[in-house]
Structure formats: structure tokens, C-alpha cells
Amino acid sequence: MSAPTLADEAAEALAAGTTVAELRADKRVRRRRATLPYLLLAPGIAWLVVFFIVPMWSIVSTSVETGDMDTGFVLSWRWANFGDVWSQWHQQIIRSLEYSVMCTVFCLILALPLAYFIAFKAGRWKNLLMALVVAPFFTSYLIRTLAWKTILADDGWVVHTMNTLHITPLLSGMGWTYSDNSVLQTPFSVVCGMVYNFLPFTVLPIYTAMEKIDPRLHEAGQDLYASAWATFRKVTFPLALPGIVGGTLLTFIPAVGDYTNAVMLGGPKTKVIGTVIEQQMIGTGGNIPYGAALSVLLMVGTLVITLAYIKRAGTEEIV
Amino acid sequence: MAVVNWFRKHLIAIVAFLIFFFLLVPNFVVVWMSFNKPSGKYNVKWEKFSLDAWKNPLDDGILHDPLMLSLEIALLATLVATILGTMIAFAIVRHSFKGRGFVNSVLFLPMAAPEIVMGTTLLALFLNTFGVDFLGFKSILIAHIMFCVSYVVITVKSRLNGMDPMLEKAAQDLYATPWQTFWRVTFPLVAPGIGAAALLSFALSFDDFIITEMTAGNSVTFPYWIWNAVQKGIPPQVNVIGSLMLIITLAGIAVAEVPKWLKTSKAR
Amino acid sequence: MSKNTETSAAGGVAGDLRLVNVTKRFGDFAAVKDLTLTIPQGSFFALLGASGCGKTTTLRMVSGLEEPTNGRVLIGDHDITRLRPYKRPVNTVFQNYALFPHLTIQDNIAFGLKRRGVKDVKKPVQDMLDLIELSHIGARKPNQLSGGQQQRVALGRALINRPQVLLLDEPLGALDLKLRRQMQIELKRIQTEVGLTFVHVTHDQEEAMTMADTIAVMNLGRIEQLGSPTDLYENPKTTFVANFLGQSNLLPGKASGTVGEHLQVTLEDGSRVLIPAARNHASGDEVIVGVRPEKMSIHASVDEVPDGRNVLTGGVVTDTSFVGVSTQYVVKAAVCDELGVFVQNDGAQIFRPGSDVVVSWDPSQGFGLDGKQDIEAGAEADLEAAS
Numbered sequence: 001m002s003a004p005t006l007a008d009e010a011a012e013a014l015a016a017g018t019t020v021a022e023l024r025a026d027k028r029v030r031r032r033r034a035t036l037p038y039l040l041l042a043p044g045i046a047w048l049v050v051f052f053i054v055p056m057w058s059i060v061s062t063s064v065e066t067g068d069m070d071t072g073f074v075l076s077w078r079w080a081n082f083g084d085v086w087s088q089w090h091q092q093i094i095r096s097l098e099y100s101v102m103c104t105v106f107c108l109i110l111a112l113p114l115a116y117f118i119a120f121k122a123g124r125w126k127n128l129l130m131a132l133v134v135a136p137f138f139t140s141y142l143i144r145t146l147a148w149k150t151i152l153a154d155d156g157w158v159v160h161t162m163n164t165l166h167i168t169p170l171l172s173g174m175g176w177t178y179s180d181n182s183v184l185q186t187p188f189s190v191v192c193g194m195v196y197n198f199l200p201f202t203v204l205p206i207y208t209a210m211e212k213i214d215p216r217l218h219e220a221g222q223d224l225y226a227s228a229w230a231t232f233r234k235v236t237f238p239l240a241l242p243g244i245v246g247g248t249l250l251t252f253i254p255a256v257g258d259y260t261n262a263v264m265l266g267g268p269k270t271k272v273i274g275t276v277i278e279q280q281m282i283g284t285g286g287n288i289p290y291g292a293a294l295s296v297l298l299m300v301g302t303l304v305i306t307l308a309y310i311k312r313a314g315t316e317e318i319v
Numbered sequence: 320m321a322v323v324n325w326f327r328k329h330l331i332a333i334v335a336f337l338i339f340f341f342l343l344v345p346n347f348v349v350v351w352m353s354f355n356k357p358s359g360k361y362n363v364k365w366e367k368f369s370l371d372a373w374k375n376p377l378d379d380g381i382l383h384d385p386l387m388l389s390l391e392i393a394l395l396a397t398l399v400a401t402i403l404g405t406m407i408a409f410a411i412v413r414h415s416f417k418g419r420g421f422v423n424s425v426l427f428l429p430m431a432a433p434e435i436v437m438g439t440t441l442l443a444l445f446l447n448t449f450g451v452d453f454l455g456f457k458s459i460l461i462a463h464i465m466f467c468v469s470y471v472v473i474t475v476k477s478r479l480n481g482m483d484p485m486l487e488k489a490a491q492d493l494y495a496t497p498w499q500t501f502w503r504v505t506f507p508l509v510a511p512g513i514g515a516a517a518l519l520s521f522a523l524s525f526d527d528f529i530i531t532e533m534t535a536g537n538s539v540t541f542p543y544w545i546w547n548a549v550q551k552g553i554p555p556q557v558n559v560i561g562s563l564m565l566i567i568t569l570a571g572i573a574v575a576e577v578p579k580w581l582k583t584s585k586a587r
Numbered sequence: 588m589s590k591n592t593e594t595s596a597a598g599g600v601a602g603d604l605r606l607v608n609v610t611k612r613f614g615d616f617a618a619v620k621d622l623t624l625t626i627p628q629g630s631f632f633a634l635l636g637a638s639g640c641g642k643t644t645t646l647r648m649v650s651g652l653e654e655p656t657n658g659r660v661l662i663g664d665h666d667i668t669r670l671r672p673y674k675r676p677v678n679t680v681f682q683n684y685a686l687f688p689h690l691t692i693q694d695n696i697a698f699g700l701k702r703r704g705v706k707d708v709k710k711p712v713q714d715m716l717d718l719i720e721l722s723h724i725g726a727r728k729p730n731q732l733s734g735g736q737q738q739r740v741a742l743g744r745a746l747i748n749r750p751q752v753l754l755l756d757e758p759l760g761a762l763d764l765k766l767r768r769q770m771q772i773e774l775k776r777i778q779t780e781v782g783l784t785f786v787h788v789t790h791d792q793e794e795a796m797t798m799a800d801t802i803a804v805m806n807l808g809r810i811e812q813l814g815s816p817t818d819l820y821e822n823p824k825t826t827f828v829a830n831f832l833g834q835s836n837l838l839p840g841k842a843s844g845t846v847g848e849h850l851q852v853t854l855e856d857g858s859r860v861l862i863p864a865a866r867n868h869a870s871g872d873e874v875i876v877g878v879r880p881e882k883m884s885i886h887a888s889v890d891e892v893p894d895g896r897n898v899l900t901g902g903v904v905t906d907t908s909f910v911g912v913s914t915q916y917v918v919k920a921a922v923c924d925e926l927g928v929f930v931q932n933d934g935a936q937i938f939r940p941g942s943d944v945v946v947s948w949d950p951s952q953g954f955g956l957d958g959k960q961d962i963e964a965g966a967e968a969d970l971e972a973a974s
């Protein structure tokens with residue numbers, strides 16, 4: 001649309017009962033108001049685009065390079081990198097997926113009653129209890145994870161009790177531990193640490209969803225012959241489902257890439273893909289394009305699942 | 320029979336209590352082990368009580384540099400992320416604009432992504448664009464700001480949503496300009512949310528490890544220092560720092576929640 | 588508990604609903620105090636009172652959502668006091684309907700049947716939809732329905748289970764006036780048709796009087812008076828009931844002899860009036876004479892007053908309100924500053940404020956209350972009832 005002529009402006013001003021000057025000022029203000037949101041959004045979103053979205057391209061291009069830090073990198077479009085990493089580390093990839101699934105399942109089992117209790121039974125202690133769920137967060141998670149080494153120590157009280165109750169032989173029978181009287185450096189201790197670290201991520205979205213449920217719906221359920229368990233299955237669970245799905249997502253995906261638990265609480269037999277990526281990207285003798293290729297695999301998987309979720313859930317409630 | 324009934328009635332509470340126990344026990348272990356005097360390098364087994372670590376929390380200065388670096392980065396990252404995130408939150412809640420879906424997705428993805436992917440992608444970007452010498456304080460700071468923004472947005476957004484939009488309209492009805500309305504009505508009401516967001520951002524940044532490891536180059540933050548020390552042996556001083564962090568956090572919660580709790584008790 | 592009552596919640600023993608010495612305490616506060624009540628099977632019963640009087644708490648103790656601190660709840664001989672809500676043959680129509688937002692209307696209505704293990708729910712649900720006249724929109728979700736439609740679904744969802752007692756917790760509060768009147772008639776019709784015991788909790792006295800066979804007026808955790816709407820209205824036993832149901836003119840005085848079957852009371856200004864001795868509930872000498880405003884007539888002078896009526900002279904009209912059906916006067920007299928007189932607008936003379944008037948009524952229409960009671964009791968509650 002070309003700029004209006006003075007004659008047009010005059011006609012408009014006449015019709016509106018004001019002067020051309022006032023009309024121009026009015027339009028300036030409205031334009032400023034309309035651009036305000038974009039001005040507010042720009043810096044932050046630009047930061048995210050440059051330092052989160054753009055790097056996705058960087059890693060893809062790095063994943064098809066050849067070379068190393070000394071000789072430099074060349075973009076040789078070596079798609080074989082992907083084949084290489086799969087054949088070399090598919091066991092670790094699958095292991096990471098297994099651990100994440102176990103972690104997510106147990107996180108859900110623990111998060112549901114906890115969120116339920118705080119949302120419906122805690123009354124005015126709600127906020128305080130949620131703060132307590134999140135508070136451990138605020139102290140270094142590496143130190144806290146290390147505490148599990150003390151808790152699950154071979155000669156510690158916990159493992160003693162597990163031995164007495166014959167739980168440890170059971171676990172090793174199922175392949176979760178490697179001996180009948182110790183649990184450290186096993187899948188069991190790794191998943192234990194993961195559950196501990198990721199539980200708040202599961203609880204928060206589920207709690208948010210449950211908090212919105214009208215407690216009178218529970219009363220209606222009970223009034224209509226549903227026992228407490230039936231009310232949960234038929235009323236609470238379906239209504240909290242969006243939060244449960246969100247919580248599952250926010251637990252599973254980050255867990256797939258996690259390696260701190262596997263290293264600190266695990267051993268050589270529990271190596272996960274995150275550890276491999278760490279070693280390849282910044283370890284000595286690492287192959288950066290290989291590390292990048294593995295990252296790309298992880299990233300693509302993440303994007304596919306997350307974008308599917310966003311499509312299904314809509315974008316309004318997710319942030 | 321009465322005992323069984325009591326159990327049935329309070330089943331959920333009992334289960335919840337056990338889960339809380341599960342969540343909080345490691346914290347107690349951290350504090351407990353800070354009073355330990357290990358005979359070797361590893362502080363995993365309780366040996367004897369000692370206040371040595373508390374009297375020498377920086378372990379003869381070894382912990383000084385990593386802690387300072389973590390603090391500096393956390394403070395700066397918090398400052399920037401809080402400002403950027405608050406602006407975004409206001410735009411989302413109070414204004415209409417095109418591209419909401421895009422904005423929401425861009426904000427959600429960093430929360431759902433594995434940290435290692437965020438770390439390696441940034442590392443790739445920095446290596447390709449600037450070379451390996453760029454890695455250090457600057458690169459860590461950039462990364463931290465990036466992943467904190469989303470959390471700030473959520474926190475401020477939720478506070479803003481809880482605020483009656485009619486309050487701003489009422490202020491304007493009473494002759495307040497938009498500028499005055501913002502500073503005299505909106506800001507005071509949103510401030511606790513912004514404060515909480517800043518706190519969250521600080522904690523996320525101070526505590527971050529994986530992304531930091533990827534983008535740190537040769538710099539060492541506090542969590543990175545711990546990671547490197549896992550094999551060599553972690554001194555109880557680390558537990559002291561952890562305990563201090565816990566105490567500060569709990570104190571913060573108490574300060575925030577107790578006045579509210581007292582108010583509601585009196586009102587009953 | 589017999590197997591019978593566990594598998595078929597709505598079956599089992601029929602009978603009157605009885606509350607025996609029921610008390611409910613929340614900490615120090617007693618919401619319901621030693622309540623004993625029998626609600627005959629198949630009747631339409633109303634619990635009427637202002638907010639905080641304990642009526643909702645009483646209802647919740649019948650449904651099982653609250654447990655009494657003391658006392659028992661029985662249906663017939665079946666003691667249900669300690670039973671969980673899902674084990675009781677009782678259903679509730681909630682104040683805010685509490686429809687399950689994630690289920691369709693059909694699934695909402697079928698909910699109770701399914702929980703009780705009924706296999707084929709299609710026909711009962713369709714029949715119920717026909718009864719509540721929503722047959723064509725069964726597949727919709729609650730948020731797609733109007734308030735009135737939601738209310739009917741809430742009713743259908745409870746009714747379909749044929750409970751022995753149906754509880755209604757102020758179900759018509761959110762509806763507009765016309766719709767409310769319509770639903771009142773509907774509910775009464777359905778109750779008569781199905782023959783279930785309905786217990787209706789409300790603060791709206793007109794609603795209670797329209798629908799209920801028996802009303803219990805509750806105040807501060809106790810029942811003030813129980814009886815048919817006519818009984819309660821025409822022959823209240825306490826000032827609370829007199830003020831809470833409709834309006835009353837309450838004139839304090841002293842008993843001064845009997846005249847045939849009437850009691851003579853001397854009012855504060857010396858006037859002597861008669862009330863039927865059968866309608867006198869005062870235990871001693873101090874009597875408060877009560878007359879409803881619509882029972883009073885207004886006249887220009889004493890000569891125009893027919894014989895045999897109680898007369899109050901020296902009145903001055905201070906307010907005249909035209910309310911369509913009637914004209915409502917406020918008359919300042921020696922015995923009372925604000926006498927209410929309601930006159931039907933049948934073409935009679937309208938008196939403007941300032942006019943000197945005389946007020947009279949038929950002695951048989953008055954009642955007597957104990958002089959020691961609080962004359963204002965129940966009066967502010969009137970504001971609520973009128974809303």
C-alpha cells in the first residue's frame with residue numbers, strides 16, 4: 001500500500017472530525033502499541049533461536065565432517081559416520097533407552113500418589129510441600145547423587161536390609177544387579193539415581209494438572225458408587241492426563257541423554273550413550289564427528305517426539 | 320480394626336510421606352557426611368565426627384576459584400535471563416501477536432531436550448564459528464542464559480496470569496499513564512514471581528553440569544570441579560558447600576512461606 | 588452389612604430416613620447440634636435455613652461425605668452411619684452440578700450404573716434422557732450445555748440409580764427466575780411420579796414452600812420448627828420462623844385474660860387484641876402477637892373497620908410501594924414503627940405516605956409467640972431468602 005497523499009489524509013481527518021496532525025499522531029501511537037509485543041519478544045526469542053535452534057544445524061554439519069582438532073575439520077558429507085556410530089555403540093543406545101523407560105515408569109509410579117496427596121489432601125500446606133519437593137533441586141545435584149553411593153554402600157544399612165529380605169538375590173536374578181549382596185555399579189543403582197533426580201520433573205506437571213480438578217468431582221464420583229480407587233481411575237486420572245503426558249515427556253527425554261548417574265553410580269557395564277558422546281566430544285582421543293552424529297540421532301529422536309506432542313497438545317498450555 | 324481403618328484412611332498420606340522421605344534422605348546424607356572425617360580420599364563411609372570441613376570450607380582455597388566462577392556466571396546469567404524472560408512473559412500474557420505457536424514451541428523445546436544435546440550443539444556452533452579458544456566464561460554464560468530463559472518465562476507467566484487484568488484497567492481509569500500503571504500496579508504484583516524466577520534461574524545455573532562441561536573448554540565451575548574429583552576423591556568440603564546451599568534454600572522458603580502461613584492461621 | 592446392600596446399592600431395605608441425635612463438630616464449632624429427624628419414605632422434604640445454619644452439613648452426613656461426630660443415620664432399620672458414600676443407597680444432585688467434564692451426557696448419566704456393575708446401560712440411559720427431555724443431545728459434553736440443561740443432567744445422573752433417598756443441595760440456585768420456577772414444578776412432578784424420598788436443601792423459602800410436603804427450618808445447627816408449609820407459615824412457633832418465612836409484624840405485649848377461645852393481649856400502647864388460644868405458643872405472661880402483613884387491612888378511619896377485628900389506631904403511612912400484584916405499605920403506629928401491610932391491588936384506594944390510617948385484622952389470623960424470644964431473630968436472614 002503506497003503512502004497516502006495529503007489529500008487522502010485530509011479527507012480521512014475530515015471524516016473523523018479531527019486534524020491531519022492529530023490523525024498522524026494517533027496512527028503513530030497505534031503502530032507503537034502494535035509493535036510493543038514484538039519488541040518485548042525479540043531479544044529473548046532471538047537468543048533462543050541463535051543459541052538453541054541454529055546450533056542444531058551446526059551439529060548436523062559437524063556430524064558429516066571428517067578430521068580432528070589437530071588436522072582440522074572438513075565437511076566431507078560423510079554420512080557413513082551414522083552407520084559407524086550405530087554399529088559401534090548401538091548397545092549403549094539401547095541401554096540408555098531401557099534405563100530411561102525404567103526411570104520414567106518408576107517416576108510415574110511415585111509421582112502420581114505424591115502429586116495427588118499434595119493437590120487434594122494437603123490443604124493449606126500445598127505450597128509448602130511443593131516447595132519441599134523442589135527444594136533439593138537447589139543444592140548441587142552431583143553431590144546429592146553421590147550421597148546415593150553412601151546410602152547404597154555394600155556395608156550400609158539399606159543393602160543389609162535388602163539382603164535380609166532376600167531382595168538383592170531377586171534383583172540379580174532379574175539382571176538388575178550383578179551379585180547377590182551388592183547393588184552399586186549396577187543398572188539398579190543407576191536407575192535409582194535417575195528416578196531420584198528426575199522425580200520433581202514428573203511431579204510438577206502432574207501436580208499442576210491435578211490442582212485444577214474440582215474436588216467436588218471426587219465427591220460426585222463417590223456419591224455415584226465409585227470407591228476411592230474407582231474414582232481415581234475414572235475421574236482423576238482422565239482429567240489429569242494432559243499433565244501426566246507432559247510429565248512423562250519431561251522425564252523420559254532428558255533421561256535418555258543423562259550420564260551423570262551412569263558414571264557416578266554405575267560401572268563399566270552400565271555405560272550409556274551420554275557417556276559415549278561426552279568422551280567423543282571432549283575426551284582425549286575422541287572423534288568429534290562421531291560424537292556429533294550420536295548427538296544428531298538423539299536430537300532427531302527428541303524433536304520427533306516433542307513436536308508430535310506439541311501438535312497433539314496444542315501450544316497454549318505447554319509453557 | 321481401628322488401626323487398619325486408620326491405615327486405609329491415611330494410605331495416601333503414608334505413601335506420600337515415604338516418597339518425600341526418598342526425596343529428602345540424600346540431602347540429609349549430604350549434610351551428615353559434611354561432618355565426617357574420612358581417612359582416605361573418598362568421603363563415602365562414615366568414620367568419625369569432625370568440624371574440620373566446616374572450619375575450612377574452601378579446602379585451603381582449592382574450591383575458591385570454581386565457586387567464584389559458578390557464582391559469577393550464575394549472577395550474570397540470572398540477570399540477563401530474568402530480564403529477557405520477563406519481557407517475553409509480558410508479551411505472551413498481555414499482548415496479542417502473530418506467531419504464538421512458534422514462540423511457545425521455541426520456549427518449550429529447551430525444557431524437553433536432553434542436556435547433552437543442548438551442550439553438544441552449542442559446542443559445535445562455537446567450534447565452527449569461533450574456534451576452540453572461544454570456550455570458557457563467555458561460552459558458558461551464553462549457554463546458561465539460553466536454558467534459563469524458558470523457566471523464567473513459565474514462572475513469571477504463571478504469576479502474571481494470576482493477576483486480575485482489570486486492575487490495570489482500573490488504574491488507567493484513575494488517570495495513571497501506562498508507565499505509571501506498570502510501575503505502581505503491575506510490577507509490585509508481579510515482583511514475587513520475578514523474584515522466584517530469578518531464584519530458579521540462579522539455582523539452575525549454579526548447579527548446571529552437563530551443558531557446562533560441553534561448553535567450558537578449560538574453565539572449571541563448581542559442579543565441573545566435583546565431576547573431575549569423583550575419581551580422585553571428593554573432600555567433605557564439597558558436602559559443606561552443599562549443606563550451606565540447602566540451608567539457604569530452606570531458609571528462603573521459610574521466609575517466604577511462614578508469614579503467609581501465620582496470616583492464614585490468624586484469620587481463621 | 589448384608590451382601591444385598593453391597594452389590595445392589597439402590598436395593599435393600601426400604602424405609603424412612605432417620606437421623607438420631609446427630610451432632611457434627613468441626614474443632615470447637617458445632618455445625619449440627621443433637622438433631623433428631625424422621626423423613627417419611629416417599630415424601631418431598633425441605634431443609635430450609637440461612638447459610639451456616641447446618642443444613643448442608645446435615646445433607647452431607649446423609650450422603651456420607653461427612654461423618655457425624657455423634658449420633659446415627661438410618662434408612663428403615665439399616666444403619667448407614669459409618670458407611671462410605673459409595674456403599675449407601677443415596678445419591679446427590681450437587682449445587683454446582685459436578686458433572687464430569689471429560690464424559691458425555693450419556694456417560695455421565697450411566698456412571699453410577701456402571702460402577703454398580705450394570706451391564707446393559709443403553710436403554711436405562713435413553714429412558715432417563717427422555718424423562719429429563721434431553722434425548723437428542725446425549726452425545727454432547729457438559730460444557731456444551733446451558734445451565735438449565737446441566738441441572739437436568741445432574742438430576743438424571745442421580746435419579747437413574749433409583750436411590751432410596753435423593754439429596755438436592757440447592758440445585759436451582761444458579762438458574763434464572765423463570766427457569767427456576769419451571770424446574771420447581773418439574774422436580775415436584777418427577778418426585779410424585781417416581782415416589783422416591785427427596786431431601787431438598789435451600790435458603791429460598793418460596794422454593795421450599797412450593798415443592799415440599801414437609802419443611803424443617805434450621806437455625807444454628809438445630810431445627811426451629813418442622814411441619815407442612817401451611818403450618819409453618821400460618822402458625823409459626825418461634826420468632827425466627829415467623830421472620831424467616833415471609834414477613835411478620837411482631838408486637839410485644841402482656842396476656843390480660845381470655846375471651847372465649849381467644850387470649851387477650853395488651854400491647855405496649857394499651858391497645859387490646861385477641862389471638863386464638865390454640866395458636867398461642869407463649870409459656871408465660873409475655874406474649875408477642877404476630878400478624879402477617881397480608882392479613883392486615885388498611886382503612887382511612889375507625890368507622891370503616893368491620894366488626895370483630897383487632898384494630899390499631901393512630902397510624903401514619905411512611906412508605907408506599909407498588910409491587911404489581913400488591914401495594915406494600917409501611918405504617919408507623921404507636922405499637923410499632925414499621926408495621927407492614929400488604930394490600931392486593933384489586934382497585935381499592937391507595938394511601939400516599941403521610942396519610943393517617945387505621946390498621947385491622949381478623950383475630951383468627953394472628954398467632955402468639957413467647958415474649959422472651961429475640962424479636963429480630965431470622966429477620967436479616969430475610970435478605971438472603973429474597974435474593
